[in-house]
Amino acid sequence: MTRNDDPTSFENSNSMENARASPPSILEQYQNPYFLHPLDSTSLVFISNLLTESNYNSWSQAMKIELTVKNKLGFINVEIPHPSGELLSSWIICNGVVTAWILNSLSKEISTSINFSNSVQEIWVDPQERYQCKNRPRVFQLRHEISNLIQNQDSVTAYYTKLKMLWNELISYRPSCSCGKYTCGSVKNLQTYFQTEYVMAFLMGLNDSSASIRSQLLLMEPEPSINRAFSLVLQEIDQKAFSSSPGIAMSLSKSPTTAVESINSNGHVVGICSLPGISSNQWILDSGASTHICYNKALFTSLRPIKPTTVSLPNQS
Incomplete structure (x- = not known):
């Protein structure tokens, strides 16, 4: 029997051809950085807060999140370089789409001044070089506002919301790690440090009526996260409000x-x-x-x- 007459060889050949002909799964499609969903048009606007002269760090962080979701972050951090061969046409299309997404997220004043280029990475670097350098005065302003922020007449929820907005912007100015993905050990230690400072700032601004729960949180091991600290303070305040409600407190004169x-x-x-x-x-x-x-x-x-x-x-x- 020749090889062509071998039924086993014939079946193996058919299975290999079927495997090559089968379309990629949905997971495989989204893992491919060159994949574009039918809804990934050039008119997409990722974020509502367009880039201005004063919000580069929060803008860039939001854009990175959106590009990560679309699996297109590699086009701006040079992880996907300009290819040659059969991938070139796909790269050109994706490069153009990501460029449109970035331009759509710029204010009109900045959009008209961006140096257009054939590389989306160069367009990404342009506003970075212009506006990221202004971080030190803003960091000083944020730290000043945080240090002077107190609860005063606000509810704990309103006070916490104000602090959270300031703190989220402050940590957006933190330096990038060497790995670029914030997964290395040094960044973990830095995040723990920032979390401790965050909790301390929250506790310092609370009214004196929360002194008891504040002392408990300072002694708690392991250190509570900011969300856990906020939750416990809120529970303490709710408990006090409940206990002081009419008809709750009882005395020994009752039966x-x-x-x-x-x-x-x-x-x-x-x-x-x-x-x-x-x-x-x-x-x-x-x-x-x-x-x-x-x-x-x-x-x-x-x-x-x-x-x-x-x-x-x-x-x-």
């Missing part, structure tokens, strides 16, 4: 039954307990606890034994 358990205006059961060292007419309420404890057996109308259980305190002890 034993209502002194241990009361129902608020919303129909929720509220547990009440007293702690040693606190005045007999002062009570601690925690509506978020799963089980409520009272140290004085005399306040109960009836008692029954329970299985031994572990009690967890708010400080995780």
Whole structure:
């Protein structure tokens, strides 16, 4: 039997041809930097805040995110150089599309002054060289605003939002790492440092009414993230507001039954307990606890034994 008569050889040949003829999967398409979706037109506008003379860092960061999503970041950071051969036509098309996306994100004044080039990388560098050099005065201004920002009459949410806007712009001025992808160890340490400063700035601006939760956050291990710190402060304020609402605080003059358990205006059961060292007419309420404890057996109308259980305190002890 000759090779051509071998059925196994014939089947293998057909399978290889079918494999070559099968279209690439969706994942393979999006992994290819030369792939353009039908909606990736030259009229796309990625960001609403167009580039001006004063917002280069936030603009460039937003553009990098969008280009990363489109798998086109390599066209501006020279990871995809000018090719030759069969990839040249695809590179020219993608280079033109990315160029249009960048020009669409510029203000009219800047767009007319950009030096047009055959390379999108050169167009990207043009505003970078002109406007990124103005970062030092802006960094000084941002740090000054952050250091003077206090909660005052604002809610914690409004105060946190103001701080977050200033801080996000400040960290956009941080130096780039050598790997260019912010994945190396030195950048991780830098991010941890910035996160600590972020939390410190947030805590420093809080009103004195949050001094208790501020002290707890400063002693917390591991250090809380900024979102975790904000969440805990907000919970503390909500808890204080709830405890000071009319109809919540109970005194010893009430009957034993209502002194241990009361129902608020919303129909929720509220547990009440007293702690040693606190005045007999002062009570601690925690509506978020799963089980409520009272140290004085005399306040109960009836008692029954329970299985031994572990009690967890708010400080995780």
